[in-house]
Amino acid sequence: MIVSAHAAAGAALGSIMKTKSYKDWALLVAAGVASHVVLDFVPYWYSDHPVFIAVDTALVFVIAGAIIYGTGRFYPVLVGAIAAAAQDIEHVLAEYSIFLEEAVFISHRPWFPRTILSPFWGLLIQAVFIVFVIWAAFRYKRPPKE
Numbered sequence: 001m002i003v004s005a006h007a008a009a010g011a012a013l014g015s016i017m018k019t020k021s022y023k024d025w026a027l028l029v030a031a032g033v034a035s036h037v038v039l040d041f042v043p044y045w046y047s048d049h050p051v052f053i054a055v056d057t058a059l060v061f062v063i064a065g066a067i068i069y070g071t072g073r074f075y076p077v078l079v080g081a082i083a084a085a086a087q088d089i090e091h092v093l094a095e096y097s098i099f100l101e102e103a104v105f106i107s108h109r110p111w112f113p114r115t116i117l118s119p120f121w122g123l124l125i126q127a128v129f130i131v132f133v134i135w136a137a138f139r140y141k142r143p144p145k146e
């Protein structure tokens, strides 16, 4: 999925999951990373166009910011969003840096089964998904100190 869909999912996890103990935080990070792999199985559409990437990146901050603002769970939402979306930074590194030849994260490997849909269906699926996880983040949010 696109970065903003990954970040929305991670932000929702941070809103919903417990963050009282270190174990809770570890579970949140693990769930965020796992969500990235699961969501890359979902058929979608994306573009390499700089405008698309800019809008997608801006949406990350709008969505995570809205969930932080609406739930008061700053660090859980931030950590969840980073754990779920930061893997996609390697696409940029693989493209522009000499240190990374190709993407290494499991769902970015060439053999990982990815299905790219038409722009209409690919974006519609992700838009519906993003709306759903934002709804879930607010519906099932925990108090800031849980």
Ligand SMILES: [Zn+2]
Binding pocket: 001, 036, 040, 087, 088, 107, 108
């Ligand atoms: Zn990815």
